[in-house]
Amino acid sequence: MSIPSGHSPGNYDPLSPHDGEHIHLSSINDSTKAVRRSTNDAPAINQHKSAELTRTLTAQDWTGPDDPENPRNWPFGKKVFHTIVPALLAFVVSIGSSIYTPAYPLVSKEFGVGTTAALLPFSLYVLGLAFGPIVGASLSETFGRRFVYMLAILIFAFFIMGAGFSPNFGCLVVLRFLAGLFGSPPLTIGAGTNADLWPAETRARTTSFYVLSPFLGPAVGPIVGGYVSVIKGWRWTQWVTLMFTAVGWVPVLFTKETYKNAILHQRAKRLGIAAPPAGPRGLTMGRQMLFTFLMRPAHMLFTEPIVGFLALYISFNLAVLYSFFASLPTVFSGVYGFTAEQSSLVFIALAIGCVLGLITIIVVDTYVYQRMFQAALIDGRHGIVAPEHRLYCAMLGSIGLPVGLFWFAWTARSDIHWICPVIAIVPFSWGNMSIFISSALYIVDTYQARYGASAMAANGILRYIFGAAFPLFTLPMYNKLGIGWATSLLGFIAATLTPVPWVLFRKGSAIRAKSKYETLKA
Known part of the structure; x- marks a missing residue:
């Protein structure tokens, strides 16, 4: 998934005196x-x-800082509605990934495939989420956000419907991959919608709310899927996803366009005045998509320490989260004799951790970052704060990950009450959420509007590739090593990666100074 790029508070550029x-x-x-x-x-x-x-x-730019068509000047309630809609779509798409996981034993039985193979429809859906933004983000900058929301989610719905009707396992795998591919744009351009609506100084709060959705969706998915698959069968996990999709898609019909260039083109057509330069199309747009969302991100991944280390850290964390969708039902059914429905309720702990992470981000932003921002305004620094001050929550969250994993590893035993390993999931989820939002804000503040999208694209591609791969070897690893050592192995890796945000906090300024890309100098 991507986070909003930096914009000036007014989202206003001076007008040419001869335009319009x-x-x-x-x-x-x-x-x-x-x-x-x-x-x-x-x-x-x-x-x-x-x-x-x-x-x-003019249609070349806003007519001034108070232009009523500028989304940042819309009434507060209208802006909130347009913030909720992409968050709701992100929730729908992310719940579609994990709602399948409680049903994979039923798929294995119906189609006669192994348990690891039965996880492929889950893993390839996640893999689709990695590559969909390459197309979706560029289309939104050509045709507008609203157009992409409506079209992508509609196509997503048809593939989910096809997955529910799948006559064989191969069909299910392909259709789930295509559903993930076409459902992914809201996970990327929703961040752009937030940037259209809100100024940079409120970025932490709006970003936290938006990011909560794709983290909360995977936590809620197994809860719903666990009950639905037992009562109605695995196909109903897809029908329920379709119902969620309808609830998310209908509000899009009542939204307005928020992307600046699309609004200005609409104004030019309505008033018969000169339109702003059109975005690239055809082969030119294709080359731009490959460069912005594949070639440049790949280059930044291997040449920019900030991008590379944070992408590796976040990708591992998300991979462990996605591994839980395969391992938790097995652990709690095998150790505590939980039914499928009872095992699904364990994921409530993930949701609680996500909400606590959101609260942590908002509290730190309110009482730490915003005070620094105001001081920077008073001191004549135009509100510019060093990006490293975005990392406080990542540093806190880095402790929660290994603590939660080791806690879970050695309390998931039949002689210890089941509530202990369930509670252990909370600090892991809290740390994961805190690290992701904090790191994303840091990356965007560092690389700004020009390169921030490419930096986050690198992060998104790597984390979804990790998220797709890890569940496929999670069950064999747990069977081979046992619960304690398999989870401890993940805990040791998490502990090894813990210094990443701490080192960047201390050395980030020097690293930014040596960057091959333009970065914020603060």
Whole structure:
């Protein structure tokens, strides 16, 4: 998944004096705009009023910082609605990944495949999430966010429906992969929608709310899937996903476009004035997609220490999270004799950890980062704060991961009450959420609008590849090593990666100074 790029608080660039046409607004609202002068100077008043109220009507840029078509100037309630919609879509797509996992034993039995093979429809769905943004993000910058939401989720729904009707295992695998591929754009361009709506200084809060959805979805999916698969069969996991999709897609019909270039093109067409330069299309757009979302991210992954180490860290964390979808039902059914329905309720601990991570991010942003931002304004630094101050939550969360994994490893035993390993999942989930949001904010602040999207694309591709691969060897690893040592192995790796945010906090400024890409100098 990507996070909003940096924008100036007003989202306004100076206008060229020759763009568009001139209109007079005095006739619209003279009473509120009139210049107060002595009544003895009426001619001067009228002349000054006309000059003051003349603004350039243009489709090359906003007509000013108060342009009513700029999404950042929309009423608060309208902005909140347009923030909720992509978050809801991200929740739907992410719940579609994990809702299948409780049903894989039933798929294995119906189609006569092994348990590891039966996890392929889950893993390839996640793999589809890695590569869908390569197309979705560029299409949104050509045709607008709303168009991509409507089209991508509609196609996603058809593939989910096809997966539910699959006559054989191969068909199920292919259709689930295509569903993940076409469902992934909201996980990427939803961050862009947030950037369209909210200024940079509120980025932590809006980003936290948005990111909660694709983390909460996988936690809720097994809970729903566990009950549905037992009562109605594995195909109903796809039908329920389809129902969630309808609930998420209908609100899109009531949204407006938020992408600046698309809004300006609509204005130009409506008023018959010059349109802004069109985005690339055809082969040019294809080359740009490959460069921005594949070639440049790959280059940054191996040449930028900030991108490479954080991508590795976040990817491992997400991979462990996705491994839980395969391992937790096996652990709690084997050790404690839980039914499928009871095992699914264990994932409530993941959801609790996600919510606690969200709270942590908001509290730290309110009482630490925002104070630094205000101090930077007062000191004449234009609100510029060193990106490393985004890493506080990542440093805190880095402790929660190994603690949660080792705790789970050695309490998931028949002689210890089941609540102990369940509680252990909470610090892992809390740490995972805290690290992801904090690191994403750090990356975007570091590489800004120009390279931030490519840096996050590198992160997204690697983490979903890891997330797709890990569940396939999780069950063999647990069978070979046992619960204690298999989970401890993951804990040792997590402990080895713990210094990543701490080192970046101390050395990040020096690393940024040596970057081959333009970074924030603060």
